[in-house]
Amino acid sequence: xxxxxxxxxxxxxxxxxxxxxxxxxxxxxxxxxxxxxxxxxxxxxxxxxxxxxxxxxxxxxxxxxxxxxxxxxxxxxxxxxxxxxxxxxxxxxxxxxxxxxxxxxxxxxxxxxxxxxxxxxxxxxxxxxxxxxxxxxxxxxxxxxxxxxxxxxxxxxxxxxxxxxxxxxxxxxxxxxxxxxxxxxxxxxxxxxxxxxxxxxxxxxxxxxxxxxxxx
Numbered sequence: 375x376x377x378x379x380x381x382x383x384x385x386x387x388x389x390x391x392x393x394x395x396x397x398x399x400x401x402x403x404x405x406x407x408x409x410x411x412x413x414x415x416x417x418x419x420x421x422x423x424x425x426x427x428x429x430x431x432x433x434x435x436x437x438x439x440x441x442x443x444x445x446x447x448x449x450x451x452x453x454x455x456x457x458x459x460x461x462x463x464x465x466x467x468x469x470x471x472x473x474x475x476x477x478x479x480x481x482x483x484x485x486x487x488x489x490x491x492x493x494x495x496x497x498x499x500x501x502x503x504x505x506x507x508x509x510x511x512x513x514x515x516x517x518x519x520x521x522x523x524x525x526x527x528x529x530x531x532x533x534x535x536x537x538x539x540x541x542x543x544x545x546x547x548x549x550x551x552x553x554x555x556x557x558x559x560x561x562x563x564x565x566x567x568x569x570x571x572x573x574x575x576x577x578x579x580x581x582x583x584x585x586x587x588x589x590x
Contacts, residue, residue, distance in 0.1 A: 379429040380456070388414070389422045393431065393451075400519030400539055402435060402448035423449055431455045469540075473547045483553035490557025497558070498565035507569035508533070508587055511562055530572060535583040544577060552576035559585050 384390050395411050396403060405423060409416040426432045430452055437446040476486070497514055504510035508524065508531050515522040519539035525532045538544055544551040556574045563571050570590040575582050 380431060383426055383429045383431060386422070388412075388418070389426060392419065392422055393426065396432070396449060396451055399450075401521050401537055402450040404437070404446045404448050406446075408449075469543060470546075473543050473550060476550055477547050481550060483549045486550045486554040487557030487560070490554040490559075491561030491564075494558040494561025494563075495565040498562045501566060504566075507563055507566045510566055511559065511585075511587070514562060529588055531569075531587045533585050533587065538583060548577040552578070556585075563587065 384393060391412055392408055395408055403411075405416045405419050408414075408423070409419045412419070423432065427434060427449070432449045432455070433452050434447050434449050437448050498510070501510035501514060504513065512522050512524055512533060515533065515535065519537065520535040521537035523534045523536050525534070540551050540555070544555075553576065556576065559574060560571050563569055568589065569587045571585060572588045573586040575584045577583070
């Protein structure tokens with residue numbers, strides 16, 4: 375990446391503020407998302423996003439989730455963009471090392487799931503006032519960066535994970551990471567009550583990354 379155009383682009387206060395929002399966000403953000411967070415008009419934000427994309431700071435993806443109208447563009451930092459000290463790369467390295475150690479030690483998927491259940495039970499304590507288990511789980515998954523999408527089909531509620539913050543690790547160690555996530559969801563739901571996990575689809579399934587809940 376050519377540093378001079380990058381630093382010139384970030385020399386503008388508005389572009390720098392936009393960049394910080396994107397650096398801090400666990401999910402890609404739309405123009406409207408950024409405008410709302412910074413109290414700016416979307417028409418003000420758009421040319422700044424385009425300028426940062428031109429110099430290689432941002433990547434853009436198209437959101438086609440069935441919404442009416444034109445697909446939304448969502449922005450995230452480019453892989454080689456400067457982190458500005460906001461990116462906890464040491465945590466990512468530690469997570470990868472620990473996953474590798476667990477895999478080498480022969481950890482079973484159920485071992486990972488049990489560790490996830492402990493974390494899920496602890497996380498549920500912060501959602502006791504939620505109107506429903508589904509609402510609480512959706513909020514928790516959103517906070518973790520999974521960008522959940524909810525669909526009701528009669529007695530079954532499906533929560534799909536449209537973004538996985540652990541994608542690289544999950545692809546490298548699917549048995550461990552996906553089942554750790556499964557255990558987290560199961561522990562959360564069991565501790566909160568009002569629903570039960572009917573099915574949990576991992577990367578090994580044809581229609582992956584989702585959980586089906588039924589009242590119970």
